[in-house]
Amino acid sequence: MSESAFTPIPELSRTDADVSILLLNNLVTYTGKVADPWFEATLQISRNVLAEAWVSNSTLTGIGCTEQYQFCNFDRCTPLNGLYSFYPFTAPPDLGLNPMQQATHRVLGPNIGAIRMSNYLSFLKNEILLANTLTYGPIGISTPVPDTQWQTEMENIYNITMAGLQQNVVDHASAPNIQIRPGVELHSFINPETDPLDLHICASEKIRSSAYSSFNMFGLCFLVLTCALIIVVNLSLPNFVHWIQRRSHNGLVPRLAWIEDDVLQLQRIALEGRGIGPWEKKWEGVPVTAELGKTWRRDTGFAEWAQLNQVFKPSAEPEGGGERGELEGMKSQARVEQVS
Structure with missing residues (x-):
């Protein structure tokens, strides 16, 4: 045709x-x-x-x-x-x-x-x-x-x-x-x-359309639930392990090391060394001062630490005078070892 x-x-x-x-x-x-x-x-x-x-x-x-x-x-x-x-x-x-x-x-x-x-x-x-x-x-x-x-x-x-x-x-x-x-x-x-x-x-026809967005509902739910499970385990696992340690009386020393190696606990220990305290919740994640709203000045802490050094001041100071002389001596010794 x-x-x-x-x-x-x-x-x-x-x-x-x-x-x-x-x-x-x-x-x-x-x-x-x-x-x-x-x-x-x-x-x-x-x-x-x-x-x-x-x-x-x-x-x-x-x-x-x-x-x-x-x-x-x-x-x-x-x-x-x-x-x-x-x-x-x-x-x-x-x-x-x-x-x-x-x-x-x-x-x-x-x-x-x-x-x-x-x-x-x-x-x-x-x-x-x-x-x-x-x-x-x-x-x-x-x-x-x-x-x-x-x-x-x-x-x-x-x-x-x-x-x-x-x-x-x-x-x-x-x-x-x-x-x-x-x-x-x-x-x-x-x-x-x-x-x-x-x-x-x-x-049953399906076409692409800019008016709608297609996504995998199962994949989205699986991702959300998996992430939520990881978050829950991350938050609850340390407390759960600590509860087991307290009930079994095993692992208390590693638990103490775990707590004291935390950044906030290290900060508390450093502040206590400067005479700042007293503190509560020393065996928890966030230590706090016993007195609410307590404030201090940084130079005050240093002054208290300096007074403490005066109490334990050695009878004979190294040449150069006090702490500065000791530091200078350590530096000189380091230079000698480096040259040798």
Whole structure:
């Protein structure tokens, strides 16, 4: 079957494929020579705005494209053929499709018929070409295209048709209610599905949407509970071990070492050495002064410590005088050991 009004030459006459001819009237001026067979521009001209320019030396250039379709059920496939060989869109009996697969075929069949290249070319026309992105504004000047630009264009057209098939399947399940004219909308012309399997396929479709976020609820709950368990164990394990040690009367010495090596307990011990106290909760995590709100000055603590040193002051001071002389002697001894 043919949709055109002309009879093709034998080279273009195919009974196992749908053939489309794309004609290009290339009016673009390129800043370099183009060797691509479809966008070919090898005629050099002079132009006021360009020192060097190349244009197409042909009025029209064409490219032929064949489309073939095939339906498969695992290793059982129909032969590659044109789309009209599958009209009407009933499941091929040789494939042995089950009822759910037949319902899928009923959904895909009509939508595949809408993604043929000829349909997209009729709507998009020259806007379908990627080469348009290289053209500068309305004056028709472009940088040279690669030698394989025609292949890139065919791949892009194929990708557009595949994206159209995905969109058509989504619209089949949830078509937008487009206003055709005032008071007339698209939903008025849609015949809803009645077959239970067809309704199941429409209800089970899932697509990406920026309006929602999908996440794994089990993974999120598992992560939260695991982290909460680790926190609880971290907070309760020291107290639990301490309770066991007190009941069994074993490990009290390591427990005491554990407490006194804590930063706050070390600070308490240092302050007690300066005469600051008394303290409570010495065997807990946070020691506090027995007198609430007690304050002291740092220089006061040092003064008390200095008075304590006077009590235990040695009878003979090393040469150099007092603590400073002792420190100087230690430094000198360290230097001697380092030199030796």
